[in-house]
Amino acid sequence: xxxxxxxxxxxxxxxxxxxxxxxxxxxxxxxxxxxxxxxxxxxxxxxxxxxxxxxxxxxxxxxxxxxxxxxxxxxxxxxxxxxxx
Numbered sequence: 001x002x003x004x005x006x007x008x009x010x011x012x013x014x015x016x017x018x019x020x021x022x023x024x025x026x027x028x029x030x031x032x033x034x035x036x037x038x039x040x041x042x043x044x045x046x047x048x049x050x051x052x053x054x055x056x057x058x059x060x061x062x063x064x065x066x067x068x069x070x071x072x073x074x075x076x077x078x079x080x081x082x083x084x085x
Contacts, residue, residue, distance in 0.1 A: 002026040006071035007035075018042070022068045030064045 005023035019035040030048040033041045048061045 003068070006068055008071055022064060022071065024068070030061060030068070032064065 003024040005021050007022075008020040010018050010020075017036070019038075021031075021033045021035055023031045023033075025031060028050045030050065031045050032048070033045040034043065036042050048064055050061050
């Protein structure tokens, strides 16, 4: 299930505006891109696989999923106590 991209525009804009974009492809993989203006990426897009044999860094994909949710206004706020493992 593909998801609409969610963006985070840095609040440190004295050098330039850069946007972090996170999206999920139809294959369930997460894609992270840095944009310097709408639709123009800086460098490569990073793909994080969510399936397959590699589970070495599965917590990274989970963290990206949580960041995606946070960009949509879902999840804990800074006023909530931290969740410890």
